[in-house]
Every structure is written in C-alpha cells, then in structure tokens.
Amino acid sequence: MSTTETTESKTTDGPDGPADSVALYDVDHPAPVIEPPRKRTAKTPKASRGNFEMQTWLFMRLSGIVLVVLVLGHLLIQLVLDGGVSKVGFAFVAGRWASPFWQVWDLLMLWLAMLHGANGLRTVINDYAERDNTRFWLKMLLYAATVFTVLLGTLVIFTFDPNIR
Template identity: 60%
Template sequence: MAAGTPDLAAPREAYRRKKSTRTNYELYGWVFMRASGVVLLVLIFGHLFVNLMVGDGVHAIDFAFVGGKWTSPFWQVWDLLMLWLAMIHGTNGVRTIINDYAERDTTRLVLKLALYLAFTIVVVAGTLVIFTFSPCPVGADPSLLPSVCFS
C-alpha cells in the first residue's frame, strides 16, 4: 500500500454492527413480552371465564368463592403465575412508555423508581397472600366461609 492511501474497508467485507450496549437486556425484554403475552392470554381468559361467565358471574365473588378456589393447588399456581407474568409484562410495558415520553432525566428516574416500588409492593403482597392465605380463619363468621371448612 502506498503512503497516503485512505484507510478503506476491503470490498465485500462482512458488515459488522457496532454494539452500543454492553448487555442483551432489551432483547430479552422484547422476547419476554411476546412469550409471556401468549401465556397470559390463556391464563387471563381462563380467569375471566371462571370468575365472570360461570354461574352468577361477578355476583358470585366473595370470600367463600376465593377461599374455595385457593384450597386447590391448581388455582394457586394459576394465580401465582398470572400475578408474576402480568406484573413483569405490565411493568416492562410502562417502563417503555416512560422511556418514550419522559424527556428529562430526573422525570424518567422518578417515574421509574415509583414504577419499580409499585411492582415490588404488589408482587410481594400478592405472593404472600397466595401462600399464607387460610380459607377458614379462626374465629371468623361461619356463614362467610367456603364449604371446605365444614367437611
């Protein structure tokens, strides 16, 4: 090569994408939204059907109804999965929206901190309720309890 030749890439050299990030975090988020979305469609449609369409629908929902459902591990796992997937899916969606519309750095930071705080409180509270719930609390009015408490 003669001196002064401009430094050009060889013809037909493979294109190399320059990475602007260190991790694949956003890619995993993108994949998660699609994978969890499909699972949530099944979980939530099932939830809505059982709670709103069967029997008296919304009028049938009371402590005894929820207590009766959660005596079955099937509904415990269903609701736990729904809680976690929906909260992560929803939090990641709102995170995207905050990143899109909040232009000031401090606004973005504050909104996202509030979002992550809400996520933590709701997921921790919901998980504890599913695992520590008793369908037949001691001393409760028997007329409000599910039938399993008396069999």
C-alpha cells in the first residue's frame, strides 16, 4: 500500500482487486503504452514470406478429402475386390488404363498424394532437423525425389503402350 501514500486516490481495495493499480496511474499520470509484439513497424522488412504456410495448411485439408476417395477407391479395386492382389499384372493394368477415366483418376491421385506427402515430410524435416545445413539438404533431397517421381509417374501414365514388346 506504499504507493497509495503519495496520491489522493482511494486506498481501500475495490471489487476489481487491490487499489495499488488504481493509484499508480491517473489522468495526469497515464500508464506507458506497450507496443503489440507482432505489430508491423517501419523496421519490419517489406518482403515477407506471405501466407505460404497458411496455403499449405489449407492444401493439406483439401487434398486430404479428395485423397480419401481416390486412395480408398484404389485400394478397394487393387487389393480387395475380385480376388485381391492375385489378378494384378500387366494385362490388368492395360485393361484399366484403356479408360481415360482411370487414367485421370490415377494422374490426379499421383499428383495430390505426392504433393500431400512431400509437404508432410517437409513439416517433419522442419520439426526434427535442427542444424540449418541438415535441414536445407534434406529438403533439397525431398524436393528432387518428389519432382522425379511425379514426372516419372506422369510420363508412364501418358505414354503407356499395351502392345509393348
């Protein structure tokens, strides 16, 4: 209560708590303004990272919903229906890719699954690789492997030849 001795403010504790805080500042002695910690100031760099992380967050959810349908449908056809894995072979693949519908299905599944998985692994690398160099090179390896796999898979779907000998 020592602070109240120098002012004329009331010294009894009110319903809002101790009177000390009331007595410290008044109209003539306003409390100092503390700047919000994340406020953009003149010192904030103009070029920021934008909202890339928010966009990847949204992509994970949107692609996830589509992948539930595409991947579970794929598993049903390849591993569950019509004898399970027994019937899978070159002739079975040729039969399915004769239809543009399944070509588009597989192409969309390839791209969405690879991007969804690559972004997931990017998050995992960012979480656990603590050294800057390690994190950078692991992500470069991830991106290289992702680009290679997506392009290879796309090429295979578009250039598939059922009469190859």
